[in-house]
Amino acid sequence: MFNKFTPAIKSVLSVKLATMSLASAALLVGCGSDSESVIEENAPFTLNFSAKSAGETVVCDSTHNNFGTADDGLHSISVSDLRFYVSNVKFYDENNNELNVELDSNDFQLNHEQGFVGLVDLTSNTAGACVDGATERTNESITGTVLNGTVASVSFDVGVPQAVMQDVIATNTQEDAPTPLNEMYWSWASGYRHFVMEFTIESNDVAIVEHVEAAADVAETTEEIHEDSGDDHSGHAHSADANSTTGTGAVHLGSTDCKGADDVFALESQNSCGFVNTPKVTINNFNLATDTVVIDVDAMLLNAKFSADDGESVPTVSCHSFGAAASTDCSALFENFGLSTVDGSADADTNLVFIKE
Numbered sequence: 001m002f003n004k005f006t007p008a009i010k011s012v013l014s015v016k017l018a019t020m021s022l023a024s025a026a027l028l029v030g031c032g033s034d035s036e037s038v039i040e041e042n043a044p045f046t047l048n049f050s051a052k053s054a055g056e057t058v059v060c061d062s063t064h065n066n067f068g069t070a071d072d073g074l075h076s077i078s079v080s081d082l083r084f085y086v087s088n089v090k091f092y093d094e095n096n097n098e099l100n101v102e103l104d105s106n107d108f109q110l111n112h113e114q115g116f117v118g119l120v121d122l123t124s125n126t127a128g129a130c131v132d133g134a135t136e137r138t139n140e141s142i143t144g145t146v147l148n149g150t151v152a153s154v155s156f157d158v159g160v161p162q163a164v165m166q167d168v169i170a171t172n173t174q175e176d177a178p179t180p181l182n183e184m185y186w187s188w189a190s191g192y193r194h195f196v197m198e199f200t201i202e203s204n205d206v207a208i209v210e211h212v213e214a215a216a217d218v219a220e221t222t223e224e225i226h227e228d229s230g231d232d233h234s235g236h237a238h239s240a241d242a243n244s245t246t247g248t249g250a251v252h253l254g255s256t257d258c259k260g261a262d263d264v265f266a267l268e269s270q271n272s273c274g275f276v277n278t279p280k281v282t283i284n285n286f287n288l289a290t291d292t293v294v295i296d297v298d299a300m301l302l303n304a305k306f307s308a309d310d311g312e313s314v315p316t317v318s319c320h321s322f323g324a325a326a327s328t329d330c331s332a333l334f335e336n337f338g339l340s341t342v343d344g345s346a347d348a349d350t351n352l353v354f355i356k357e
Helices: 002-041 162-171 206-229 328-336
Strands: 043-053 064-067 075-092 101-103 109-112 115-121 141-146 153-157 193-203 246-254 280-283 293-296 316-319 354-356
Touching (some): 109 162, 115 141, 115 162, 280 354, 316 328
Antiparallel strands (some): 043 141, 064 075, 075 193, 101 141, 109 115, 193 246, 293 354
8 A cells, every 4th residue: 555655755755855956056056146246346446646736637747826825926836746655545335334445465555564555656757847856656546455335435544654664664774675665764764754745836926036036137246246356256156046936845744753862763662753744534425436536736735835035045835844833834734734733643624635536
């Protein structure tokens, strides 16, 4: 009697086994799909940078106008060097959750055990004002992979992290420092400059030009009188050159007060410089596919005094971060970068220089 139902039982078992096999296959396919989905979320990114003035891209052979305060007239500038370090790069989604990111390693990006640092260099040395000042290589982006989510905002620091600076200086010489930290230091082992922009200045103010030309005429007349009288005037400055309407500008933001009294190296006996001077940047509503981080040169030089004073004979803008609180140029520039001249701290909310476009 049992044998009578055996084929039926076998048939049912076959159906059940087939169903289980299909289910198992479906599970395996499902697992494979989830894995592929995760891989697809690993999206390579490029965070692009540029510099602009009045909407025009700043390059080595461009000139940009209308700089200066109401008191010192109008000036034009030509940028000869523009480089800066980027670190502590973070991306956030629309709910302000931090996303997981892997940053590439290459000649411009160092994944150091103490933190990441990348170099953005927007000027070469092949054209215009950059021929005598900039470096040969250029880099306009930071690259990597976003491991999860969609980027809605970005934040980063402009500078070398203190822990990275400390370790690199303590364990390397100037010759074997890892790229891109083999440049941009004040002098080797004294600390790093975080942001460098150098430029030539030309006065566009008619009154200033006329004043300088008049001074040059007086100097030339005086020179002729000395020659006629046979006076020995060697060593006297030739004011026609000294009072030229062409000057120079230097914006050097970097960490200072980095050594103790008996230290040979920066951060030898301390973990942080007295004045870190590392600007912070936060940009909301940022689309990695279409937006660029822009250095607004107009905002950077806002309220900077261009005309010659304090013994200067040519238009000059000079900030080297040393004694920033006492420097008229550094005071204005630090404020524009969101930096405190009192203690070197940074506030991203007051940084006017880094914007999106």
